[in-house]
Amino acid sequence: MKKFDVEITETLQRTVSVEAASQEEAEKIVTKAWNNEDYVLDSADFVGVDFKTVGEQELSESRKMEVLLVQPGMYPQKATIGTELKDFQDAVGGTIAASYPFDDPVAIVYNDEGKLTGLPLNRALRDEDGRMYDAVAGTFLVVGLGEEDFASLSPELAQKYEKQFHQPETFLKLGNRLLVIPVPDDAVKSAENKVVIKPPAEHDR
Template sequence: MKILRVEPEKSPEIVDMEGTLEALQAAVGGYIEAVYPWDDPVAIVCNDDGKFNGMQPNRALYNEDGEIMDIIAGTFLIVGLTDDNFAELSDELAEKYAALFGTPEAFLRSGDRILVFPMGPDPDTCPF
């Protein structure tokens, strides 16, 4: 199935992978957790223990006011949804979420706040 893979410090990548539990777990490096922060028929599939087992912070999730709601640690996937299962992403949704997560982010703790900084181009895809 076609999904969007988002790795720390890299641009999102549309990939084709099996939709099995084992394939999803391998892609995120452990037990999976599904998160449903949007009205679109998509889910974030991430490592259930990513924050607790030292995975690198990857991307922030923001509310409608631009405030950080959560930070996803480690590689995560954006998958489509059916009534009862994960599914392939449509081209439209793949493009939408590739744009949303297109800029890698860096994180810095300052007191009781976490600051988020956009990173430069992915060195693997930068033409210069």
């Protein structure tokens, strides 16, 4: 759906007769009289109307995208969210940042201040050899990448990253090391199979 700006131009026209020595003088006389409001055009002088589209834009308030929602202590969930900045902020609970640690056209959208504000560590990020090089704090999203912005995650990629981040993890600091421990299935928090994070209503924007 798009929004269009349409310009409406109404044309009023009246012919008046004046005595003058030349066309130029006649036009000056009529111009002066019009400026003095001697001639006031009204609906009786209407001769036509023109409609012209002067702008258009995509409506984004109803757009949604399919993502993978990964919360601490829980299995990943397929979620439907809006595409506005506020929708992403609401999903991760604060200012967002994005990282692109994988070869696939996906991004991780997370709380940019999660570690600073003490959000619980959620999942480890590992290199090709399986060694952890970082950990994401707080809830994060796995989203697809379009040509210019985030996009819905394809079913294949959703399945792949659900498997990659399937098991919740807990973290234990041992000296300078951070030990990653899988959370037992019987300790995983329960959740619905699918989450819908609705875009805000028009009056909430």
